[in-house]
Amino acid sequence: MNKLPICVLLALALSACATVKGPSDKGITASFKNEPSTSFVAGYQPVNVRVSQEGKGLEATCTIDSAKYSTEPFKTPATVNLPAYSQGAANVTLSCTYDGETMAKAFAPENLSKKARAGSAIGVAILCPICGVGVAAANSGRNKENDIYGFTKLEIEF
Numbered sequence: 001m002n003k004l005p006i007c008v009l010l011a012l013a014l015s016a017c018a019t020v021k022g023p024s025d026k027g028i029t030a031s032f033k034n035e036p037s038t039s040f041v042a043g044y045q046p047v048n049v050r051v052s053q054e055g056k057g058l059e060a061t062c063t064i065d066s067a068k069y070s071t072e073p074f075k076t077p078a079t080v081n082l083p084a085y086s087q088g089a090a091n092v093t094l095s096c097t098y099d100g101e102t103m104a105k106a107f108a109p110e111n112l113s114k115k116a117r118a119g120s121a122i123g124v125a126i127l128c129p130i131c132g133v134g135v136a137a138a139n140s141g142r143n144k145e146n147d148i149y150g151f152t153k154l155e156i157e158f
Contacts, residue, residue, distance in 0.1 A: 020045050020084045020112065020148055027079035030069040037068035040088050044081040045112065045150040051076045051096050053158040060098035064154070066090040084112060084150030094154045105156050113147035 020043035023029060027046050032038055051060040057077055064071045064080060067090045071080060076096065089109035096103055 020150065022046075023081035024079045027081040028071055028074045029081040030064060030071050030083065032069050032083075033067075038083075040086045041083045042086045042148045043084055045084045045152070046079045047082050047151045048153045049074075049076050049078045049080050049094065050153070050155045051098060051158065052155065053098075058098050058158065060096040060156075060158075062094060062096040062156075064092050064094055066092040080154075082151055084148050085109070086146060086148055089149035092151065092154070094156055096156050096158075098158055101158065103156050103158060105154075107151060107154055109149040109151060111147050112150050112152070115152075 023044035024046035029044065049062060049064070051058045051062065060076050061073050062076055062078070063073050064082070068088075069083060074080065082092070091106055091108050093104055093106050
């Protein structure tokens with residue numbers, strides 16, 4: 001039996017998986033700065049926020065700020081629900097204070113859809129190696145205008 005049609009169907013099913021996981025019930029949710037900031041929001045992505053020093057996690061007080069939204073101060077480690085956008089995703093700045101010292105770091109949004117497609121191609125490749133190559137090739141020529149952009153983790157090292 002030819003496995004190629006089965007692999008193609010599996011690849012299509014996996015590539016259609018949602019890239020935005022939805023808000024976490026335990027997370028802090030960002031607030032929009034104004035009404036236009038909600039345009040093109042595809043959903044909320046739970047983002048892990050961590051502060052460390054020499055690899056050890058720290059409890060720091062942090063805020064996240066962008067041109068479109070911000071958070072109230074929160075303690076790390078934390079899960080923060082940040083909007084994911086189909087268009088117009090903005091950089092964010094994570095600012096944290098630990099032991100009287102404040103650090104800030106800017107982050108650019110990543111293509112969450114591309115990450116999901118890469119993950120599905122790996123899954124297909126494990127089940128059917130020749131199909132994984134086909135999925136990767138098909139995704140490389142894909143129109144990316146409907147992709148979702150956001151964050152999965154934000155980390156600062158003191």
